[in-house]
Amino acid sequence: MDSIVTTEDTIAAIASAISIGKGGVAIIRVSGKDAINSCKKIVQTKSKYAWKSHRVFRGFIQENKQNKFIDEVLILVMKSPNSFTGEDVVELHCHGGIIIVNKVLKILLSSNSRVRLANPGEFSQRAFLNGKIDLTQAESINQLINASNTRSAELAFSGVQGEIKKKIDDIKNDLINQLCEIEARVDFEEEFTDFDYTKYLKNIKKVKEKIELLIENAKRNSYIHNGISIALIGKTNVGKSSLLNLLAKKEKAIVTNIPGTTRDVIEVNLTINDIPMKIIDTAGIRETHEQIESIGIKKSFGKIKESDFIIYIYSLEEGFNEEDKKIIQEIPKEKLITILGNKKDLIDCKNINSNELKNTILMSIRNNDGERLLIDTIIKKCGLKQVENINIFLNERHLANLSACLSNLNDTDEIIKNKLPFDLLSIELRDGIQNLSKITGQELTEELLDNIFSKFCIGK
Ligand SMILES: Nc1nc2c(ncn2[C@@H]2O[C@H](COP(=O)(O)OP(=O)(O)OP(=O)(O)O)[C@@H](O)[C@H]2O)c(=O)[nH]1
Ligand SMILES: [Mg+2]
Known part of the structure; x- marks a missing residue:
């Protein structure tokens, strides 16, 4: 540690999660040259470890000497330079209700004119300015706090x-x-x-x-951080909802042999190779005058635009025809994971036109035949194999x-x-x-x- 930047202000804030409002313990963090003195003013203690660095001791919070105690707390003092910020730091571990922790913070701020509420990120900023961490470490701390899944947290922690x-x-x-x-x-x-x-x-x-x-x-x-969205697109009755259910391992969408069963978008979240995925089932695309179905179909086209990737499904029984060609033109090439020919169980594969097989996976979704190949294709096409090597x-x-x-x-x-x-x-x-x-x-x-x-x- 070369030198500690001594900023005039001592700062304080609730350092534990406060949005939920309740918890066993809530922590107020105080940092700066008045951290110890300001806490001494509001803490009563008889502990022999009181105010010693890197020792935890018990105390009671009191608004002023005449008033009764309002909370019993554990106190941790970390003297400069051996603290997160490099300054003197005191942590007050209060009981975790939002009312009590706010009250203790208020008492601390009101009884010490040299202590003020910290700005967002100010503790980390001081740690950075004092050379305790570099900027990428500070940013990674923020990333870790905001991580949306375990893989993302793992990467942030490595930062x-x-x-x-x-x-x-x-x-x-x-x-x-x-x-x-x-x-x-x-x-x-x-x-x-x-x-x-x-x-x-x-x-x-x-x-x-x-x-x-x-x-x-x-x-x-x-x-890794935001996940991938994959829309299932195709004409009616080709097996989109059946595929959603297969991947989700649950009956999430209604499946019937009536064309136009799915009217609205259905989304399911799952993970493949540790990557969060949103699989989106859509209304089958066809000419229709039916009002509700038309709205659903409009949404299907919207999902082509919004989703990161698309699986285009058609029925092998019907064959890949002009309507399929028309719809697939709407899908940007780089988004298309694969064309999926479904209902393989109903046909003799030998009779399929070899042109039709280009970039196509044949599956029987009903018989769960071909799921592994599909998942491997998703991993490959979305570049998830390489994600494993990212640290x-x-x-x-x-x-x-x-x-x-x-x-x-x-x-x-x-x-x-x-x-x-x-x-x-x-x-x-x-x-x-x-x-x-x-x-x-x-x-x-x-x-x-x-x-x-x-x-x-x-x-x-
Ligand atoms: N034989 C056979 N039938 C299947 C297969 N996959 C789905 N089906 C049947 O095809 C029919 C339509 O399936 P869905 O999953 O509802 O099709 P969809 O594409 O979601 O249809 P819409 O919601 O109308 O657009 C149902 O009767 C399914 O049981 C399959 O691999 N083989
Ligand atoms: Mg459906």
Whole structure:
């Protein structure tokens, strides 16, 4: 720890989850140079561990010396620099009702003019400013708190442990090594001719591959965090609702042999390969004058637009005909996971036209024949196989800086190709390194920092 930034204000906030309103324990966190003194004013204790660092002791909260106690609390003191923020920190572990915890916070704030309510993310911001964590760790803490599923939490925690910084620093070190080689020659101009351009380009290519891999993986980050939506589209009576039920392992949608059974959109959430999925059953598409069905069909077309991916289903008994061709034209190619020929049990597969089989999976949904193949196709087409290898979560800010660095490196290629002045190489590389430094927070303006931390919750 080099130095602790001493901010004037001492800040306080409820650090535990308060939205539910009830819990066994609620924690008020206080940080700053008046943290200990301000809490001493409202806590009565006889404990021999009182106010010692990294000790938990028991106390009672009192509005002022004349009043009766309002809560019995456990108190944890963490003296600077050995705390989350790097400042003196006190945690008051109160009973977990929203009324009582708010009351204790109010008493703390009103009896100490130098303590104020923390802004969103202000504890983390102080931890960052005091060098306790880098910016990617701070962002990962926020990501962890907001994680919507276990995989997303796992990735966020790896960021909390510094995995993003590790990867960025590794790339940065590669570039610093290249820069050293170049700067040595800029200083001793006569050695220009010695510079091994081929070796340089080879090394930079490797760095670019590392960055490209991170960017490519990051595209799939959003799947892990937000999940994937897959719409089941097709004409009536082809087996869309039957497929929904098969994947959900439950009778979620009504299945009958009457065309036009499904009128409204039915959505089911499930996980495949640890990725949250929303499977969307839609009304079968056909010409109809029936009002309710028409609305349903309109919604089906809406789902083609809204969903990340689509499975197009047709009946092998009927064959893939002109109507299917017309509907499938509405589906963007990159969204189509597969065409699924259903009711395989009703036909002799040998008679199927080989053109019809292109990009098609044959299934009998009723007999549960072909589900594994379908799931493997979903995993492959949605790029979920690669998701298994992802171990960090990169946000938009990280990606923008990585792309900027990549473009600096592409520019160095151009400089060499066009035999531009040698020192331009060093300028571009420096820029590239600076863009990487922005990710971990070494090159950030105060305004940008405020913007990042304001997205955090209060108490973090
Ligand atoms: N033989 C056979 N029948 C099937 C198969 N899959 C579904 N069916 C039957 O086909 C009929 C229609 O199935 P649904 O799942 O309701 O079809 P849908 O595409 O949802 O139909 P709409 O809601 O009307 O658009 C039902 O009688 C199902 O039992 C299959 O693999 N083989
Ligand atoms: Mg249906």
